[in-house]
Amino acid sequence: MARRAGSDGAKTAEAIRAAGLRLIFEHGYEGMSLRDLAEMVGVQPGSLYNHIATKQALLFELLSGHMRTLTAALDEALAGVEGPLARLDAFVDFHLRYHLTRKMEVFVNNSELRSLEPRNRAVITGLRRDYERRLADILAEGAADGVFTVPDVKVATYAILAQLTGVVGWYAPDGRLSEDEVVALHYQLVLRGIRESAQTIRP
Template identity: 50%
Template sequence: MVRTAGSDGVKTLQAIRKAGVKRIYKHGFEAMKLRSLAEDVGIQAGSLYNYIRNKEEFLFLLLKEVLEELLEGLERELAGIDDPKEALIRFINFHLRWHTARKEEVFIGNMELRSLSKQHLQEIIRMRTEYESRLRRILERGNEAGEWSVADPQVISYSIIASLTGVCNWYSPRGRLSQDEIIAIYTDHVLGAVGAR
């Protein structure tokens, strides 16, 4: 986002981002008014333009930052892991923990792509494809190592990600199962689905 200098600027930018996520999640991007967002943060509406150029750019930068955090987190999770089965287990664990902790951003990322300009949409799709390709490469390595036999790693990677991300629609920390129990169930399910040894 535009302004980053100074601690007050950084804190205000973080407050704008947090308030924006809540507003978009609750009301949708099209219904979010910049004036209302400024009121949530306690600044003048005109002051928003010190931080963002326009509403669409705000959405793009929000989604871009979320995907950057996601990709960096996955990179750390998989660093130094050569065994494809262990990499798949770590991918499942990371994906479920990250997505259940960031349900609002995940919802926005899935529902508001239509509100992006063509150029911004292409950039977000490129980043999402980069994330999906990490899983596809794990599946391909597992095929090569004889850990499993997946006929179409790209299609199966889409299927796995859709299944794992779907947890966001119903997961509650106060629910019947703990996060660890849910991760164990999904890990068994995915390993069984790919035919892991």
């Protein structure tokens, strides 16, 4: 019985996170009420507190969970991939495909940093830096090898991330372009942006 209750508890906690993400996506953190959250999950408002300590804790769990899962998945995608060109290719491929199916996570992560308490915000900022550093390292390695021309690694890192993540805002799975086409088009844009000449240096 205890085991079954544990399993139901885990399911309820997961349902709360999913509903919380959707409600914050649709209404904003301040616009989301815990009453609506309880209703969407199908529990009494009071029993939410068996699963989340506060609304702030829920937001922090959503944002930190997203960042930790993202970075772990990136590390898996980059594992064993050698050389800056191949690693950049793997990064672009991973970052695009991972985010294309996570529109709500991307939006909430970008729009609700404002709603984090300072200590929580510092943690999320640190997790973002960890993720960004992996791309910055690829660019710096390529620049050191003479494969890339990157006058400012930090600016190029932010520029590439903004360009790739921006796709989430307009991409429609049933639209004109397949995911593979979107990935190929962006890899080309990113790669050209940091190479002295696309004609003289080839992967």
